[in-house]
Amino acid sequence: MTESRNLSKFAVPAEELERQKEYAALVETVLQSRYPGEKPLAFVHTYGCQGNVADGEKIKGILASVGFGLTDDLAAADLVLYNTCAIREHAQDRVFGNVGKLKPIKAQKRDLIIALCGCMMQQEYVAEKIKKSYPFVDLVFGTHVIHKLPEFLYRVLCGGKRVFDLSGGDGNIVEGLPVRRDGTFKAFVPIMYGCDNFCSYCVVPYVRGRERSRDFDTVVDEVRHLAAQGYKDITLLGQNVNSYHKNEPAHLRFPALLRAVNDIPGDFLIRFMTSHPRDCSKELLDAMADCDKVAKHLHLPVQSGNDRVLREMNRHYDRARYLSLIDYAYQKMPGLSITSDIIVGFPGETDAEFEDTLSLVKQVKYTSLFTFIFSPRPGTKAALMDDPTPKEEKSRRFQALTALQETIAAERTAAMNGKTYRVLVEEPAKTDGWLSGRTEGNIIIEFPGDDGLIGTFQQVRVTEPRTWVLKGEPADPASFCM
């Protein structure tokens, strides 16, 4: 891989990164004297979206670079780090619960370092709550200062004081951090950070800062490097990938990036997440259709099928625009698999407005849906809106939507019966001697096979089209369909 470039005004200065390298060397020395002849262990758990998982991989890279080994066993850990998510209240409650459980562990093991980071911590009121009510937490840092982890560790290890750092509100771009990838054949490549959309319900713009794009050639180089290492499924990540380099000329924007990574030699799939319907252009759908390595799967979150609700959500598209994009996409890519996110029970959503969501779902025929009940996030506009709909009614709507999607998914998978698909084999299935893999369209198929096939593409014929997890058998490559 060539030297990573960072030409953005959001670039962290090289001197700062050098300073962190000096801290890393100091931390390594301190750890060696504290744990003579052994490697201290870090337990890292990431909540939330793939963007956060990608951050977690950098955090693990930094921890490994200062001398930590990684463990999945909480009881064996010398450092516990939770990389948190703030998207819904439930996500936060889980974190508070799990942090609480660390108190007795710390009481037994005084040297244990407890660190919290990620989107949830980037909110002032959460950091304050940790400061006051969770005195056993040693380190809290926000989403913009991950690169300063060596310095934070040094201060915790040698300063004897708790460290809190939520600085850098607008965000930055840091290139060249070490990365410890979780997978050996699936990889995430962030192409942009932050979000400027301010959907009225969403906390992301507040906790992730302004939209900023990584350098085009740096991204292409990273994908080239991953492909050369044998990665088979590479996902380009951003909260709104369509606005990648939105103020740059066309040859630097997202459709051009897709074409550039598609030109990299090798047998691998390219995915991307998330596409915002406002900025999803015909150019993007054309690029998807033209590029043989780009998975024919489009995640295009609609959130609601009703125009008034979409306006209140500040989504900047309407039902007609969304459906015309879907029409164009199916026209260009007949076998396309489309998935979506939907929020049920947005403040003031009426039953009739919810029915519009059901009818849109029927029309689009999604492969699968991520459905959420609206959760008010402090600091967002929607959290202040009148929300008279009772909880029970929201649950009823939620169930109606998931039941509808289940029938649609069953119809879709029934149509796959007897056909052959290229599947990336991911892991052993629960049944002995069976494997689990995914089609390009992100549909899970299980089939009998040897563990040695994990991480390879196989042709699988569907023999039992269940709603979510299909069953199949190895097929003759000649009968490949998609």
Ligand code: SAH
């Ligand atoms: N950038 C992506 C979404 C990221 S968040 C996009 O715009 O599509 C993932 C999903 O969480 C959102 O699509 C939305 O459906 C859901 N979500 C976000 N905030 C929420 C909230 N306050 N309550 C319920 N669901 C929410």
Ligand code: SF4
């Ligand atoms: Fe949140 Fe909207 Fe940005 Fe997605 S586009 S991250 S939903 S503000």
Ligand code: F3S
């Ligand atoms: Fe959660 Fe932050 Fe992602 S709020 S969904 S981890 S950007």
